[in-house]
Amino acid sequence: MAQENILLTVAGVRATYNHAITALDGVSFSLARGEILALLGANGAGKTTALKAVSNLLPAERGQIVSGSIRFDELDVTRISPANLVRAGLVQVLEGRHCFRSLTVEENLVSGGLGRSSSRAEIAEDLEKIYTYFPRLKEKRRALSGLTSGGEQQMTAIARALMSRPRLLVLDEPSMGLAPIIVQNIFRTLRRLNREEGLSILVAEQNSAVALNYADRATILENGVAVLSGKARELRERDDIKSFYLGKKAAAPINPALAS
Numbered sequence: 001m002a003q004e005n006i007l008l009t010v011a012g013v014r015a016t017y018n019h020a021i022t023a024l025d026g027v028s029f030s031l032a033r034g035e036i037l038a039l040l041g042a043n044g045a046g047k048t049t050a051l052k053a054v055s056n057l058l059p060a061e062r063g064q065i066v067s068g069s070i071r072f073d074e075l076d077v078t079r080i081s082p083a084n085l086v087r088a089g090l091v092q093v094l095e096g097r098h099c100f101r102s103l104t105v106e107e108n109l110v111s112g113g114l115g116r117s118s119s120r121a122e123i124a125e126d127l128e129k130i131y132t133y134f135p136r137l138k139e140k141r142r143a144l145s146g147l148t149s150g151g152e153q154q155m156t157a158i159a160r161a162l163m164s165r166p167r168l169l170v171l172d173e174p175s176m177g178l179a180p181i182i183v184q185n186i187f188r189t190l191r192r193l194n195r196e197e198g199l200s201i202l203v204a205e206q207n208s209a210v211a212l213n214y215a216d217r218a219t220i221l222e223n224g225v226a227v228l229s230g231k232a233r234e235l236r237e238r239d240d241i242k243s244f245y246l247g248k249k250a251a252a253p254i255n256p257a258l259a260s
Ligand SMILES: Nc1ncnc2c1ncn2[C@@H]1O[C@H](COP(=O)(O)OP(=O)(O)OP(=O)(O)O)[C@@H](O)[C@H]1O
Pocket: 017, 018, 021, 022, 023, 041, 042, 043, 044, 045, 046, 047, 048, 049, 050, 061, 206
């Protein structure tokens, strides 16, 4: 991958919580401009920690990056507040479909654009564009978010993040708790945003099957270690991935030393 084409570089990151629990142990991966990269792994593998490291959200959870580096374009993310990272074009949708439940869908979306000094006209223009990707949200725009379905709340959380006009969208388990058809719908929309708007996407998923269908490349984490990276279509065909991550045969992790 040509150096100038790289948008995000995570290099040898070791991260701990409370200076005690090691959640990431020398993790490296990179994401090219215009790419969808999936971070895969079981419960507790370190996916959320990796995403929070990228968005500089670890300090808020008593988490520390002990060594290694993370660069978004030319920026050292550890030196920039999460709010300024959003202004720089890196926005994260946290796990669990966070919406303002007592605001309408449209008010939620508008709140995502407020960090930018944008005019009403610009906000209206962005809303219309986002509604072309999420027509369901247009139908529901006057509904209170707390009264919409889980899938609609996840769409609202993603659409709100898009209102900040990111270059890199970071998503933590967008499939969690949603019916397969809704998950497909969300991933198809993410793919369209990637293809049509050039949006780069870093997505952590336990649902490896769907993530490997829509991502360009993937990195697999096991117990805080990145054990494998490669093109999604090649990973989908590997027997060890099929068995442990796609549930097609008897299970064993990629790195047998990590089996316990
Ligand atoms: N705030 C925290 N304080 C202490 N330890 C934490 C904290 N958050 C995560 N951990 C620990 O760090 C390790 C990695 O957790 P992380 O949440 O990053 O994994 P994950 O792959 O995202 O899992 P999940 O799919 O369950 O979210 C686990 O051992 C977890 O218990």
